[in-house]
Amino acid sequence: MKQRFCANMAMVALFAIVLTLGISVSLNAGQTVTLKGSDTMLMLGQRWAEAFMAGNPSTIIQVTGGGSGVGFAALINGSTDICEASRPIKPGEIDKLKQRFNSQGVEIPVARDGLAVYLNAENPIAELTVDQLRLIYLGTITNWKEVGGPDQRIILYGRENSSGTYSFFKDNVLKGKDFAAQTQTLPGTAAVVNAVAKDKFGIGYGGAAYAKGVKYAKLKQTAEAPGYEPNLETVRSGDYPLSRYLFWYLRNKPQGDVKKLVDFVLSNEGQEIVNKVGYFPVK
Amino acid sequence: MDRYQFKPKSKVREFIGEKLIALTALAALIGIVLIFVFIFKESIPIFVDKATQEEVTIDRMVFKQTFYEDEDAKWIWQPNSDIPxxxxxxxxxxxxxxxxxxxxxxxxxxxxxxxxxxxxxxxxxxxxxxxxxxxxxxxxxxxxxxxxxxxxxxxxxxxxxxxxxxxxxxxxxxxxxxxxxxxxxxxxxxxxxxxxxxxxxxxxxxxxxxxxxxxxxxxxxxxxxxxxxxxxxxxxxxxxxxxxxxxxxxxxxxxxxxxxxxxxxxxxxxxxxxxxxxxxxxxxxxxxxxxxxxxxxxxxxxxxxxxxxxxxxxxxxxx
Structure with a gap:
């Protein structure tokens, strides 16, 4: 009986080994390309992946979010092929990439994005200057009255400090200064939009693609200048004050499936998808 | 048939069996200790590392600090900043x-x-x-x-x-x-x-x-x-x-x-x-x-x- 038990165990073990080998072989057989990074670009990445896989059924593309910082960390760890980022790579991250892979990394701008400022649809304010926006988020201006609105406290919404959107806003609007302590940080642009949609006197910022149920504030450089909403012309022409590139980062020059994917993304068809999702083409 | 007969087992096997069971019981305890050690280990630079201490010390984590000249001392949590x-x-x-x-x-x-x-x-x-x-x-x-x-x-x-x-x-x-x-x-x-x-x-x-x-x-x-x-x-x-x-x-x-x-x-x-x-x-x-x-x-x-x-x-x- 004991012998039979041993034989059974051996069978089970053998089966397990065959199974694991089988799975790993099948994973290697279907070429998998992984994209990881910016939550802002998650929707865009998924649309690209769907369209690309429709034309290339043998390639599997996995898209995950987490934030630009998470994407760079994964690129450095080697756990993703492509990092989607809504901010340029930091010097510290390039250093790490050099240490690990002896490579500077490859930067590919894949789309342009206007960072929108959201207001509740019922808020009478339509325009803000970049200066006012800065003072609001620094906590110097705390009442809508001070920018020509009702006598109500301004409720600040922002992103967690792991997001590229946070860094972009901090660098370009706040000029590197700290957000007011009262800023409520929420995980993801969708959460910010949702909060502003529910909060009559709220203000938030994020990618232009997500804004449903809220209105965009028109932004202007100075009090006299005309205000612009983030849209194709204003972002492309640079009239809209808050626009940025969205990037893909790779460890090395793209090859094989990855190269096919990059070519697809930069093609007219790929850039058409950018438009549909609500961002702006690079060309 | 022999299912219901308790055969005398060897002392060695009994010993090993007992120790194995004891080990599973101890696993949770060992786990807790290890988790504590590894979490604490990562925070040790605050106490010993000079470069880390330039940015953060126990003092600065507990007491009010002045970061900009024209401001009062405050408690502030802003880790991603020019002055963290x-x-x-x-x-x-x-x-x-x-x-x-x-x-x-x-x-x-x-x-x-x-x-x-x-x-x-x-x-x-x-x-x-x-x-x-x-x-x-x-x-x-x-x-x-x-x-x-x-x-x-x-x-x-x-x-x-x-x-x-x-x-x-x-x-x-x-x-x-x-x-x-x-x-x-x-x-x-x-x-x-x-x-x-x-x-x-x-x-x-x-x-x-x-x-x-x-x-x-x-x-x-x-x-x-x-x-x-x-x-x-x-x-x-x-x-x-x-x-x-x-x-x-x-x-x-x-x-x-x-x-x-x-x-x-x-x-x-x-x-x-x-x-x-x-x-x-x-x-x-x-x-x-x-x-x-x-x-x-x-x-x-x-x-x-x-x-x-x-x-x-x-x-x-x-x-």
């Missing part, structure tokens, strides 16, 4: 505020429910109430957090005219829901464990059911209730998902219950994903983890000690 600011006080205040609100909400409800179920409810009602309250403990905290974020926050804002939709009150009430079952279960057990002979004696002396419950059972079970409160407090401090979703996550040092808060646990959850490996910020997050670990460990330990003492006392009386 790592004051733990706003987070500490936030954590405490959420936990206190949760306790103020959950303790009366949990204890009263326990008195009702153990002293007044009929057997049938008891069979319904007990599992239903214990079912509360099984609700995933992310679901409660979502509920607080979407429903409770709107309700509270409309009902009390609050400036901030997501605030300490909102998060604290949602936290309270997770703690009610902890307090209820332990209090109820303690009250049920009060010997029937005590109740009989009180009734024989002419006490009515109210007097029995409040002047006899409640004091006798008090250590158990205290243990429930302590364990519930530990849970409130460590709970993450609810506060991450419902508290607004703004690190403000104020005493108002209607301001937004940022708690220790939510800070770790929100920031650890991005932080540069080995940076001062990374060490600080692990130090916060160590603090949470030590705190919940102490609350659980003291809760357990109180319960063991109570059990001994009640059993001592019975004999």
């Amino acid at each position: 600011k790592y004051s733990l006080m706003p987070l500490f205040i936030g954590t405490l505020k959420a936990a206190i609100i949760a306790m103020l909400f959950a303790t009366p409800l949990g204890v009263m429910a326990a008195i009702y179920t153990s002293e007044f409810a009929s057997k049938r009602t008891k069979e319904i109430i007990k599992p239903v309250i214990e079912l509360l403990a099984g609700i995933p905290s992310v679901v409660l957090g979502f509920f607080a974020l979407i429903v409770l926050a709107t309700f509270l804002q409309n009902a009390f005219g609050l400036t901030f939709r997501l605030n300490a009150l909102n998060a604290g009430l949602a936290l309270g829901i997770t703690i009610i079952p902890v307090i209820f279960t332990i209090s109820e057990d303690a009250m049920t464990a009060v010997p029937q002979s005590l109740r009989d004696a009180a009734i024989a002396l002419g006490a009515n059911p109210w007097q029995v419950s409040f002047t006899m059972v409640l004091p006798a079970a008090m250590p158990g209730i205290a243990a429930g409160i302590v364990l519930g407090f530990g849970r409130a401090i460590g709970e993450t998902m609810i506060v991450l979703m419902a508290s607004g996550n703004a690190a403000i040092s104020s005493l108002s219950f209607t301001d937004s808060i940022r708690t220790f646990s939510a800070t770790i959850a929100a920031e650890l994903a991005e932080v540069v490996f080995g940076s001062p910020h990374y060490s600080v997050l692990f130090l916060i983890g160590t603090l949470l670990f030590v705190f919940t460990f102490l609350t659980n330990l003291s809760g357990d000690i109180i319960l063991t003492k109570l059990r001994e006392r009640l059993q001592g009386r019975m004999s």
Whole structure:
């Protein structure tokens, strides 16, 4: 009986080994390309992946979010092929990439994005200057009255400090200064939009693609200048004050499936998808 | 056939078998010790590393600091900044505020429910109430957090005219829901464990059911209730998902219950994903983890000690 038990165990073990080998072989057989990074670009990445896989059924593309910082960390760890980022790579991250892979990394701008400022649809304010926006988020201006609105406290919404959107806003609007302590940080642009949609006197910022149920504030450089909403012309022409590139980062020059994917993304068809999702083409 | 015959086994096999079982029992203990060691290890640079100490010291985490010339000394948590600011006080205040609100909400409800179920409810009602309250403990905290974020926050804002939709009150009430079952279960057990002979004696002396419950059972079970409160407090401090979703996550040092808060646990959850490996910020997050670990460990330990003492006392009386 004991012998039979041993034989059974051996069978089970053998089966397990065959199974694991089988799975790993099948994973290697279907070429998998992984994209990881910016939550802002998650929707865009998924649309690209769907369209690309429709034309290339043998390639599997996995898209995950987490934030630009998470994407760079994964690129450095080697756990993703492509990092989607809504901010340029930091010097510290390039250093790490050099240490690990002896490579500077490859930067590919894949789309342009206007960072929108959201207001509740019922808020009478339509325009803000970049200066006012800065003072609001620094906590110097705390009442809508001070920018020509009702006598109500301004409720600040922002992103967690792991997001590229946070860094972009901090660098370009706040000029590197700290957000007011009262800023409520929420995980993801969708959460910010949702909060502003529910909060009559709220203000938030994020990618232009997500804004449903809220209105965009028109932004202007100075009090006299005309205000612009983030849209194709204003972002492309640079009239809209808050626009940025969205990037893909790779460890090395793209090859094989990855190269096919990059070519697809930069093609007219790929850039058409950018438009549909609500961002702006690079060309 | 031979299934039912106990054959004498060899001493060696018995020895090995026993040790293996002991090892599995010890695995949890070893696990806890290892977790503590590894979490604490990551925070050690704060105490020894010179480069880390230029950015953050225990002093700077606890006391008010002046960062810009024209400003007063303040507690500020701004780890991603030109001048990183790592004051733990706003987070500490936030954590405490959420936990206190949760306790103020959950303790009366949990204890009263326990008195009702153990002293007044009929057997049938008891069979319904007990599992239903214990079912509360099984609700995933992310679901409660979502509920607080979407429903409770709107309700509270409309009902009390609050400036901030997501605030300490909102998060604290949602936290309270997770703690009610902890307090209820332990209090109820303690009250049920009060010997029937005590109740009989009180009734024989002419006490009515109210007097029995409040002047006899409640004091006798008090250590158990205290243990429930302590364990519930530990849970409130460590709970993450609810506060991450419902508290607004703004690190403000104020005493108002209607301001937004940022708690220790939510800070770790929100920031650890991005932080540069080995940076001062990374060490600080692990130090916060160590603090949470030590705190919940102490609350659980003291809760357990109180319960063991109570059990001994009640059993001592019975004999």
